[in-house]
Amino acid sequence: MSAGRIIIVGGGATGVILAAHLLREDTAGLRVTIIERRAQIGRGIAYDTDEPDHILNTRAGSMSAYADDPEHFWRWLQSNAPSLPDAVCPDAFCFVRRGLFGLYLDALVTDWLPTQGDGRLEVLQGEVTSLKTSEFGVAVELATGELHIGHAAVLATGHPVPAYGPQSPYISPWQCSSDTIGTDDPVLILGTGLSMVDSVFQLARQGHSGPITALSRRGLLPRPHQRTKPLKIDAADVPFGTELSYLTHWFRQTARWRIEHGADWRDVIDGIRPHIQSIWQSLPLEARQRFLRHARSFWEVHRHRIPPESNARLSTMIAEGRLRILAGRLLATEPTAMGHRARIRHRDSRREEQLDIVRVIDCTGILRPQESCDDGLSAQLIARGLARRDALNIGLDVDDGCALIDPSGRSVPRLYAAGPVTRSRFWEITAVPDIRVQAAMLAARLRTQLSGGNNRTAAQNTTAG
């Protein structure tokens, strides 16, 4: 009897880490198929970069694909340091080039590939056009018409990416190259978070020396990393289920209390992290909506920090006047002879400013209304009654075990989602330390489901016999 086949749609970090978790624990011959539209796996929007200046925003010691083996990535770096010169990372606190993590994801699954391994992992390049379920399994159709059958499917499609046409004043950070932006061109960046930092460094590397203005509602920049000693916080300490204002008050008080005792605010942020998913799930819907609107940027600049070296470089660029950080609102853009004119209103003075720029780079981040993104597959699943959008409209609705939820609120058998797609349920599910925990949980659930399914078939056979 075949042990089953799981089809993973999307071969970015989430898809690859999930595949590794499925294959590594398994002894029953389970097979996994990853379908990825790019030529390589492990190169989703996060790690598909060869920019030397795009470094991981998390220290190497926290980037292992396995929660039960936290130094896995760091050891891989150590053993590959001779062949990869920039992989030098003498201590697990270092921040390495992001492209290296893509190579690590490759290496993670080689043992199961047909060429170098036992062949239980199949990687296909293609675009999934349709996903159907039946009582017995799932059928995935590719744009080429090819059909693949499995026992369950997992959507690991990652972050929605905005698609802008050539006439639009906007470009995405992934379209930002020397073809679209000339050396002296003035540029406006929307957003002042991690993507903005990436884009600024990428522009600098391309030789860009024009003025850069980065604009966001509050103009807050990500805070720098520092070695931390996370505060131990138990569930019994956390005021779950309370209003956002109450929760924020409690959190600030706790941080103040620790700082008075000589600790760092980072210790409190990192200490609360294991409880974020539970806090998120205990918040009423309106409180989650308010969080997204009012508290998110404060939280994110403290939670999603940048390496000290990036921080130093950014500060220099600001001091030299090459980069200006603005708090305010983009009111409108209109085309001009050289590109576009942006009308901006400053947050505090309410003063309006006209800014002539060539392009606007959209670095507003990873939370986008789902309709604005090019994601035919989820739209199709929703139309077919196999999925529904979550109440916050930032992904798909899933149950606690990652199964998709249909429009009537029932969990869909055999269809799951993992990674950023599930952020409405788990919120803190966009970074490797959280994705690997989810992958372990989902892998265990899938294995149980498959073995349960086989047992049922066996039981039916017995009854029939």
Place this chain on the structure above:
Amino acid sequence: MLTMKGKYGLKAMLYLAGTPSGSFALSEEIATANHISKKFLDTILGDLRTAGFVHSRKGRNGGYTLARDAAQIRVGHILRVLDGPLAPIPCASRTAYRRCNDCQDEESCSVRLVMLEVRNAISAILDEKTLSELRSMPQLVDQTAEQLAING
């Protein structure tokens, strides 16, 4: 430990869970029904309101009502707001930490360490239980007693 404040707060929440949805109960009415001083109850209801567990309305037909369905409110969540972090002794807490007067070294105090385990067990039970489950507990006790009587 469960303080009077925590106990009265839970009773008030149970009272509100028993009123028809959309209706508002006066604090006087809740106080009388549970034999609590109204002044004390007002403080408790004020705390519950700040934390977002109850809504209040002034004037005629005013009073208090649950902010969410009783099935969405956990007992442990209510108690944390009224009593602070769940802890059997004051030093068995991470955030509202208070040292005992006779404490020499809290990191190696066995009594504290076992009480930290106890508090995690307490929160595991209280966070599982919803207010509506709490309401139906007396009936369940009766049923078990009847079962015993029948089987006996």
